[in-house]
Amino acid sequence: xxxxxxxxxxxxxxxQVPYQGETCIERALTMKGSSEHGETSKAAPLGRGxxxxxxxxxxxxxxxxxxxxxxxxxxxxxxxxxxxxxxxFIRFKAQYSDLPTLTFFVVANSIVCVYLILSLxxxxxxxxxxxxxxxxxxxxxxxxxMLALVTAGASAAAAIVYLAxxxxxxxxxxxxxxxxxxxxERISGSLIGSFGAMVMLILLILLSAIALARR
Amino acid sequence: xxxxxxxxxxxxxxxxxxxxxxxxxxxxxxxxxxSSYATAPTSSSAAEPAAAPRKTSTGGGGLPFLLRSGxxxxxxxxxxxxxxxxxxxxxxxxxxxxxxxxADERLSVFTNFFQFHARFDDFPAFTFFLVANAVxxxxxxxxxxxxxxGILRPNKATGVRLLLLICDVVIMALLTAAAAAAAAIVYVAxxxxxxxxxxxxxxxxxxxxxxxSGSVVATFLAVLVFIVLILMAACAIRRRPS
Numbered sequence: 001x002x003x004x005x006x007x008x009x010x011x012x013x014x015x016q017v018p019y020q021g022e023t024c025i026e027r028a029l030t031m032k033g034s035s036e037h038g039e040t041s042k043a044a045p046l047g048r049g050x051x052x053x054x055x056x057x058x059x060x061x062x063x064x065x066x067x068x069x070x071x072x073x074x075x076x077x078x079x080x081x082x083x084x085x086x087x088x089f090i091r092f093k094a095q096y097s098d099l100p101t102l103t104f105f106v107v108a109n110s111i112v113c114v115y116l117i118l119s120l121x122x123x124x125x126x127x128x129x130x131x132x133x134x135x136x137x138x139x140x141x142x143x144x145x146m147l148a149l150v151t152a153g154a155s156a157a158a159a160i161v162y163l164a165x166x167x168x169x170x171x172x173x174x175x176x177x178x179x180x181x182x183x184x185e186r187i188s189g190s191l192i193g194s195f196g197a198m199v200m201l202i203l204l205i206l207l208s209a210i211a212l213a214r215r
Numbered sequence: 216x217x218x219x220x221x222x223x224x225x226x227x228x229x230x231x232x233x234x235x236x237x238x239x240x241x242x243x244x245x246x247x248x249x250s251s252y253a254t255a256p257t258s259s260s261a262a263e264p265a266a267a268p269r270k271t272s273t274g275g276g277g278l279p280f281l282l283r284s285g286x287x288x289x290x291x292x293x294x295x296x297x298x299x300x301x302x303x304x305x306x307x308x309x310x311x312x313x314x315x316x317x318a319d320e321r322l323s324v325f326t327n328f329f330q331f332h333a334r335f336d337d338f339p340a341f342t343f344f345l346v347a348n349a350v351x352x353x354x355x356x357x358x359x360x361x362x363x364x365g366i367l368r369p370n371k372a373t374g375v376r377l378l379l380l381i382c383d384v385v386i387m388a389l390l391t392a393a394a395a396a397a398a399a400i401v402y403v404a405x406x407x408x409x410x411x412x413x414x415x416x417x418x419x420x421x422x423x424x425x426x427x428s429g430s431v432v433a434t435f436l437a438v439l440v441f442i443v444l445i446l447m448a449a450c451a452i453r454r455r456p457s
Binding site for chain 1: 327332333337338339340341373376378380381384385387388391392394395396397398399400402403404408410411412413414416445446447448450452453
């Protein structure tokens with residue numbers, strides 16, 4: 001079967017080895033026919049290219065999520081506003097630690113930021129070696145858990161920020177943003193990075209699932 | 216199982232053998248050779264080896280429907296657990312939605328200006344919580360048929376599983392957001408806040424607070440179930456190297 005000129009071993013790559021029941025000439029002819037349309041010779045590198053593209057996109061999204069969570073944690077953690085007037089009894093001061101929900105927000109964002117930084121090497125390994133299956137599964141599971149954590153933190157902080165802006169008539173809770181202007185602006189702005197990181201995490205889980213389904 | 220005129224090539228773990236006759240083939244035998252399931256071979260030479268594989272193809276090698284080995288059996292097992300978990304998660308979400316929606320408490324004291332009355336729509340976070348729970352409950356019901364497809368065709372349902380995984384992720388994020396927002400409001404209602412001068416209202420509205428706290432706990436349980444569903448869908452999508 002290997003004696004004719006079309007089937008010398010150095011002309012066929014190992015993906016073009018004919019399977020049993022087909023002669024070598026038939027296989028070589030079909031290879032030639034389809035390579036004129038560019039299908040079979042491009043199918044395998046195209047699949048590898050798409051996988052590598054998915055893994056590179058995964059890495060980029062991870063970087064963006066890291067920046068988002070880090071910025072949120074820092075912006076919320078450095079809030080400190082003291083009003084210029086004070087009475088005999090209290091001094092009007094606002095910090096993130098005065099509201100336990102905002103403390104939870106800072107902690108959750110820090111945890112997710114550290115997790116994302118630690119998962120960067122795994123993501124780089126996926127670019128280099130596309131065959132990893134168990135690590136992608138682990139990554140999906142941990143990404144889902146971190147998505148739950150960051151969503152919880154961002155959403156709870158958003159509820160409190162809304163309360164600080166609008167107050168609540170029924171429960172007689174006053175809107176504190178009337179006095180603490182820059183504190184309110186800071187805590188409102190720091191939510192953006194966290195929600196952006198949440199969207200990035202959803203996209204990351206999607207990409208990992210598509211990469212798992214493709215092999 | 217072989218006869219002297221037909222060669223049986225075992226494929227698919229012996230469930231669906233392809234009968235290739237070396238003798239001059241009757242039309243029924245070539246029809247059986249070209250299809251992978253020996254459904255109705257009409258030639259007499261193929262009838263005898265085909266009757267036994269037909270029995271084994273329905274029996275699956277003697278194992279019951281759910282316990283077949285191999286990648287298909289594993290996926291089928293995961294799909295059954297997926298279905299059961301979806302049914303299990305429907306309960307807490309629906310209960311949380313209903314219990315928040317009907318949480319209405321009027322106190323027996325009232326002043327000249329207003330009556331002490333608490334309902335879920337006094338707090339926008341609880342409105343969002345109610346809506347998100349209702350959406351999640353509706354989604355769980357609508358995703359049951361897709362889950363059943365995963366049980367019936369375990370090896371060919373990758374696209375359906377991928378769709379379910381994506382929707383599960385989105386709905387899980389929505390539910391977590393709603394539960395966390397409601398939990399923040401419930402926490403402030405229980406403990407108040409000294410710096411912002413927010414009074415804890417739970418001391419007066421006892422029943423309302425209990426109702427909403429219970430709903431929040433139920434929703435967090437549903438979120439846990441969703442995370443397990445996502446993990447199982449990812450396990451089932453993963454292709455085995457074959």
